[in-house]
Amino acid sequence: MAITVVGSVAFDTVETPAGRVDRCLAGAATYFSLAASYFTDVRVIAVVGEDFTEKEEAVFAARRIDTRGVERAPGKSFFWQGSYLENLNEAKTLQTDLNVFATFEPKIPDAYQDSEFLFLANIDPVLQRRVRDAMPNVKLVGGDTMNYWINDHRENLLKMLAGVDILLINDTETKLLAGSRNPVKAARDVLGLGPKSLVVKHGEYGATAFFGPDSFASTSKNGNGSDSNHPFRAPALPLAEVVDPTGAGDSFAGGFFGYIASQPELTPAVFKRAMFYGGVMGSFTVERFGTERLQQLTREEIEDRFAIFRELTHLD
């Protein structure tokens, strides 16, 4: 079943202890759609400038990602420059040029309207909500956001959150959004704002899912007969070298949501496996600069790494 994703398609210049790349293809919607494309059909809504050429288009085409919703506008694409030289866990932003993104008005091709899944990557919550409202047929909506929207656009964000089924954010964002420093209480607070489930990403320590009472439509018990409202924690893979952490979270979201979209029903068991696939896709992304690793994966490599994630956490 197809996923539509709205978010940024951008160029990044990134410096890390492993080296530097200039103007590589990036952006949340790019990482998300490449990661999800190993599981299901993906359709992108974004805007790019005249610097987005056949070379970039070919990256999407090679993964059969539908880019009819990627508008070409006069000017330059969104550009971000950051450095991880001081801290591999947190980028220092050196430059942000919104360029064509500053006046982005998402346009949804009619052909996208039969998408059953929608992912609202991190952009202005007003745009996220507009896209959500314009796609009334979707059956599951995932979303992301960031500190800036939580701090300075909270009212708009709260309206957006009311329409999201699964929210994927990190520890800091969760605590900011909730106003509590305790992870369990913060999760409860966020679930009270609309999302049926919350996936809190912990960077190198993985991610934890918290479930509200309506997380799963047709069942409140999982396959083991145990209460589906218990949290679930998926690991990240301890890696000897992280080349470029950019896009790990968006790749997590792509693997997570892509796997869910590939399954007939969202059950607790599917949700848990999706958390593992999210971690798997994030672990590949950081092995190379930009989206390089995500462009050349095989499903076999993905399954092999899934097995390593299982072995990393399972008693037997």
Added chain:
Amino acid sequence: MAITVVGSVAFDTVETPAGRVDRCLAGAATYFSLAASYFTDVRVIAVVGEDFTEKEEAVFAARRIDTRGVERAPGKSFFWQGSYLENLNEAKTLQTDLNVFATFEPKIPDAYQDSEFLFLANIDPVLQRRVRDAMPNVKLVGGDTMNYWINDHRENLLKMLAGVDILLINDTETKLLAGSRNPVKAARDVLGLGPKSLVVKHGEYGATAFFGPDSFASTSKNGNGSDSNHPFRAPALPLAEVVDPTGAGDSFAGGFFGYIASQPELTPAVFKRAMFYGGVMGSFTVERFGTERLQQLTREEIEDRFAIFRELTHLD
């Protein structure tokens, strides 16, 4: 099979957002031995002052912990005062009075010499090594340390590490000891210093075990036939309220080592289950001030929580 533990038996005054306790029974050897006592026989080597009364003795006696190696010295017991008001994840030390601990000379009762397991809790590495050398019959040695010994007593610490089979330290200590910020490379460095296995504790995110080539005496494959040298990650339980984080790490070590000592052989499967029991005991400790919760557990409560840890991490 019995464990001997050497370390501090102390009184703590602790302030947390949940309240304050004055001079409660504490110390690494206390937390360790109480946690381990639910799995196996425990013998303590420590020193206490005249403020250690029948009331404190009764806490050990109730768990049938052997205290013949706890020396009574003139003066006061080790005292620590700390606050978690600013940060529940890291104590702010307000006062440390070594008292009788300043001249501690561990004395090992003959009756302890048939212990097969030895745990060197966080004290001066010179004393840790002395105890280790004085117990040549032990078959497995666990150890802990802290920043102070890593920074200012490195040479003594390295001599101690050469005699430790399983080292349990936290993320910061691992990076300090190794000189690498990458968790996998840092773990490799530490394993190169002597320990056969390394358990890195992540606080609220659990713990990761790294294995050297000699981690397991009789096998290099675990039950699944998979390579035992892959790391293993155990979770911590997301808790809605942490009353007092003091002693969580020592309780982890006690549950971990106690479970290992209760098993006929140290296999990869036993090691992994021990990581879970470590997390379980740590999760109980932080629910109340001091050792209160550890004093009144049942094996059934421990097994119930073990099942929750499994559900938190296992796909099926």
